[in-house]
Amino acid sequence: MSSSATTAPDRRAPSRGAEPDPRPAPPGAGSPAPPGKRRRFFLTDGWGALALPIAGYLLVVLIVPLAIVFARSFTDPTLGLGNYAAFFASPIYTDVLVNTFVTAITVTLITLLIGFPYAYLMTIAPPVWRSVLLVVVLVPFWTSLLVRSFALVLLLRDTGAINETLLSLGLISDPITMVRNFTGVLIGMVQVMLPFMVLPLYATMRGIDRRLLQAAEGLGARPAFAFWRVFVPLSAAGVAAGSLLVFIQSLGFYITPALLGGPDDVMLGELIVQQVSTVLNWGFASALAAVLLIVTLVLLAIASRFIDVRRIFWKEQ
């Protein structure tokens, strides 16, 4: 709607009592006002009030406990930065932080490398095959993470199906160690994270007009060049969204690395659980949690300058 015809901006604040409202409508009511859209001085109108219960609920159940954890990292056992000093002073713990980042970055790159061609194939496949490809991505998405990680342990261990098959075929003479090490963590996390990469990628690629590629080729570009210079840039939003989802979730992983990783592959999440459940070191665990949360939020804040972060999570499934 444009207000270019009238010089007066579309401002109907009822506070300007000095000016008589020319309309016969009740004060503050826009002409074809749908019910409940009256402007008030309250925080909200009738509809908006419906969002308040959950806001209050989440504040009490989630945000306040998180704030307490944050506070506790500075006060337990003594006031000050002792927990953080202990964390950054010990290479054992900083190694865990580095390992967490290295794992998350590697997982993100591998899922992108696998997910991109997969999502691309989904966009060019005939409808039936497209549905099959989609179901293949969705089935693990829906099934328990614990079940999948456990199943991978059974498949990948030294006496697992893969090693047994390769041994019986004579392709290898000793089993390949694929669990209780970094390889196991990577396989497990990529398996779990792949749907989070493929779905945003597919959502973006589906919207790309393929005639743009034809146009580029019509103008003399070779197919590979057209793909690289036209299709890939247009899918950047999906790449960013998928990578963000995978990376942020990978940082906080616990179950999969705990099951498939070895003693050298401890990530922050596992360290937090250890510190609380076995060492009962609440202050230190809280500091670890604060570090992980702050890293996550800073990454989101940086990402939100380039992409609409809220929309990614709103459209997660």
Next chain:
Amino acid sequence: MSRLLVRGGLVTLAVLTGLVLIAPVLVIIPMSFSDSSFLEFPPTDWSFRWYENFFSDPSWRASTLSSLKIAVLVTITAVILGTAAAFGLVRGRLRAKAAVAGLVIAPLIVPYVIVGLAVYAAALQVGLTQTTLGFVLVHTALGVPFVTVNVAASLASFDQRLEQAAMSLGASPLTTFLRVTLPIIAPGVAAGALFAFITSWDEVVVSLFLSGPELTTLPVQMWSGVRVAIDPTVTAVSSLLLLFTITAFAALGVARLIRNRRLARSHR
């Protein structure tokens, strides 16, 4: 020729990816019918003993019932709170709407390990660890975003003139909601309810913090069944869970398909 090569490569990669995604899920089913106390694939002898064990063992039964009870209660509260929030966020005028929307998706962003640590500390203070109420309160927070996101998506495409038409024909606001609004947004509500249920039913990490000898959920017992001492019953439970989730989502998909067909027919 090179195009054919590219396609071939893509298809090969997709098949391999598909195998990696599906194979673990499929391997677990035959293993669950093994007669051996050690996990083996393929099983040498077949039996239902792990299924029998699951249904007869009191601890497995107790954790299953606890999980079911918690998940049903979570679904109810999450659907009510989450649907209301979706109406508020889509239709309402709200100061700090962005902040409220951000708050609603916060449970999706904060790593579950941190959520677990925080709510465990809080639950210890108020004595809610190992209680159904404690689990329901926390799992509801985790499930609500899925309801709000799904219902908000249905509401965004909802034509509000339908409600005005119903009311101008004399329907009360409640009748309008029940007879016009709700049937139209029902798929969003159903999808949200299913996600909320699954979120609670499957949740391991936060539940590990809240569980104990007094109250343990099914995923937590499965966790100890694979971490502490390998219990082949886990393969039977996993297979049942797989069957359950796949059926639930297939039913949702079929319901959507039937509905779309019906809608398409009525528009003809």
